Amino acid sequence: MSVVITADPTRNVNGDSLLQSRWSAVNQPILFGATRQDHPVTMVQQTLGVFRIVLFSAPAGLVVGQKLWLKSGVNNQSVTISAISGVQISLVETNLTAGTLGGFINLTTLRRNYYVSINVYSVDESNTYVYAGTQDVRPAPSGEFSFDVHGYLMSKAAQTDEFAYNVINKKRIKTGSKYNFTIQEFWTGSNTQPSALGGYGTYYWTNSAKQIQEKYNFNVGAHVLFRTIDTTKFMSDFEKPTYFPGFPFSLSFIWSEKVAGRQLQRVEDDFTATTTDNLDAAQATAVNIMMLKGGYATSVDEIDVWLNDGGVAVLNYVGTGYVGITYVEPLPFEEAVKQPK
Amino acid sequence: MPRVTEKKRVRIDHTCVDSPVYLNWLGVSGGRNYWLFKKKQSLGVSVSITGEYQPYTEDIENAKGFVFNTGVEAVPTITMGARVRSAAKVDISKMRHSLCVQMLMNPLTWETDPSGPVWQVVRPVPGSFQVIETDSKFEVIEITITLPSLNIQST
Numbered sequence: 001m002s003v004v005i006t007a008d009p010t011r012n013v014n015g016d017s018l019l020q021s022r023w024s025a026v027n028q029p030i031l032f033g034a035t036r037q038d039h040p041v042t043m044v045q046q047t048l049g050v051f052r053i054v055l056f057s058a059p060a061g062l063v064v065g066q067k068l069w070l071k072s073g074v075n076n077q078s079v080t081i082s083a084i085s086g087v088q089i090s091l092v093e094t095n096l097t098a099g100t101l102g103g104f105i106n107l108t109t110l111r112r113n114y115y116v117s118i119n120v121y122s123v124d125e126s127n128t129y130v131y132a133g134t135q136d137v138r139p140a141p142s143g144e145f146s147f148d149v150h151g152y153l154m155s156k157a158a159q160t161d162e163f164a165y166n167v168i169n170k171k172r173i174k175t176g177s178k179y180n181f182t183i184q185e186f187w188t189g190s191n192t193q194p195s196a197l198g199g200y201g202t203y204y205w206t207n208s209a210k211q212i213q214e215k216y217n218f219n220v221g222a223h224v225l226f227r228t229i230d231t232t233k234f235m236s237d238f239e240k241p242t243y244f245p246g247f248p249f250s251l252s253f254i255w256s257e258k259v260a261g262r263q264l265q266r267v268e269d270d271f272t273a274t275t276t277d278n279l280d281a282a283q284a285t286a287v288n289i290m291m292l293k294g295g296y297a298t299s300v301d302e303i304d305v306w307l308n309d310g311g312v313a314v315l316n317y318v319g320t321g322y323v324g325i326t327y328v329e330p331l332p333f334e335e336a337v338k339q340p341k
Numbered sequence: 342m343p344r345v346t347e348k349k350r351v352r353i354d355h356t357c358v359d360s361p362v363y364l365n366w367l368g369v370s371g372g373r374n375y376w377l378f379k380k381k382q383s384l385g386v387s388v389s390i391t392g393e394y395q396p397y398t399e400d401i402e403n404a405k406g407f408v409f410n411t412g413v414e415a416v417p418t419i420t421m422g423a424r425v426r427s428a429a430k431v432d433i434s435k436m437r438h439s440l441c442v443q444m445l446m447n448p449l450t451w452e453t454d455p456s457g458p459v460w461q462v463v464r465p466v467p468g469s470f471q472v473i474e475t476d477s478k479f480e481v482i483e484i485t486i487t488l489p490s491l492n493i494q495s496t
Contacts, residue, residue, distance in 0.1 A: 025371075159367055159440050159441035160441055160443065160460065160462065161365050161367075161373055161441075161443055161460055163373075164457040164458070165451075165457060165458055166457060175371055176371060206371045207367075207371045208369060208370050208371040209369045210369075211369070220370075220371075223370060223371075225345050225346065226345065227343070227345060228343075229345070230343070230344040230345060230346065230347070231347055232345060232346045232347060233346070233347055233370075234346060234347065234349050234372065235368065235370040235371050235372030236349070236368065236370070236372050236374060237368035237369070237370070237372070237374045237432050237435045238374060238429070238432040239428060239432065240350050240351070240352055240428065240429070241349070241351050241352070241374070241375070242351070242352045242353075242354050242375075242376070242377075242429065243351050243352070243353050243354070244354050244358075244363070244375075244377040245353065245354075245355060246448075246452075247361075247363050247375070247377055247445070247448065248363075248365070248375070248445065248451065248458045249375055250372075250373055250375075251349065251351075251372065252370075252371065252372030252373060253346060253372075259345060264345070265342065267344075287371060289372075289373065292351065296353050296355075298355050300353050301352065301353055302350055302351065302352050302353060303350075303351050303353065304348045304349065304350055304351075305348070305349050305351055306344050306346050306347065306348045306349065307344070307345050307346040308342040308343065308344055308345065309342055309343050309344075309345050310342050311342070
């Protein structure tokens with residue numbers, strides 16, 4: 001065992017556990033809670049007044065007199081080894097409670113000066129993870145600790161508008177995209193390898209700032225697209241924005257992982273007709289900036305615009321140098337006469 | 342096809358413009374917001390002297406002056422206005438606390454220029470947002486922005 005995440009910044013939108021938003025405002029704390037759990041415990045036994053921890057397997061290096069931290073059922077305290085017999089560790093303490101609720105021990109004597117390094121990564125324009133920074137944390141004696149990653153991600157946010165306003169939609173990595181982290185444990189004389197990137201799941205940030213008493217704390221769940229709700233908000237200050245023909249205009253939204261692989265469509269209704277246009281589905285899983293269709297008749301004073309889920313997206317990828325299976329390129333005469341018959 | 346967002350009502354403003362100042366600012370939700378100011382009230386330059394020296398004058402007959410500037414700061418300003426609906430006034434005023442407000446520098450050619458829209462960062466002057474007139478539906482607002490300061494020689 002190693003480090004277990006016990007709290008993260010996700011929030012359930014509309015109180016629905018199936019609508020979990022993993023998107024957070026990067027200008028505010030993005031907090032995780034975790035616990036160091038060195039070794040699993042199967043049960044705590046009491047025999048003739050002596051308490052024993054029963055393990056699945058005994059870690060190397062344990063000797064009588066060493067201290068452990070025991071978390072099992074209601075037991076959450078430092079204990080001292082009085083005897084070792086295979087997977088059974090007898091303890092000096094007598095104020096424990098026997099039980100079969102599993103749990104863990106932390107090897108507090110064996111792993112002196114224990115700390116964890118949290119390495120934070122964000123993605124660049126090519127969807128490649130890029131190292132963003134490292135935070136070292138020394139857990140409490142019980143193994144619990146928390147960490148905040150927003151400071152490492154804030155530098156990835158761009159404040160200026162870099163959209164060219166020449167395509168229907170485009171992802172803005174510097175306005176919001178995914179991040180991840182690895183955890184590596186250190187103690188005197190040894191360390192673990194960093195955990196796998198993505199081993200704790202994938203999370204996302206946006207260049208947003210939440211206000212007091214806004215729902216979902218620092219999570220931007222109100223702007224996260226889900227397939228099953230139609231109340232998700234565009235990221236606009238205006239209740240009713242104004243489009244001035246001839247000038248650049250956009251609406252931003254979070255193309256979340258919940259609708260990645262879906263063909264989103266921009267739908268516009270000018271109250272005489274509705275037009276539907278496919279968005280570029282390759283821009284998914286980031287904050288997107290989207291243009292309006294434009295070219296409205298002077299009789300059109302207002303439109304309604306929204307996004308539809310148009311089904312599974314068909315994404316065509318063509319690599320450099322790709323040629324079709326039936327493609328034939330004729331050789332120059334000089335090369336042709338050199339070929340073996 | 343199921344809808345996955347709110348229905349956003351967007352107003353289309355076709356009215357003609359003769360002095361366009363088009364602003365784009367970052368909102369707290371992370372999206373961009375836009376407004377076209379059609380009334381350019383005044384252009385100005387705020388000038389301040391950042392350094393000067395007064396040399397000892399030995400030859401008054403051939404002296405060029407008594408006090409010379411060593412540094413000057415010049416910040417262009419634009420004060421502009423718009424007639425807006427009351428609800429829009431509240432949303433436009435949020436520009437005052439945006440971390441990034443940009444002005445479109447090529448409003449007439451951005452669609453054909455190879456560079457596309459060219460934006461320049463400007464700064465609303467704190468306290469300059471005013472309501473000049475109101476009626477039951479519309480309000481005339483005014484705001485002053487500063488443009489990037491001019492680059493001037495210094496000694």
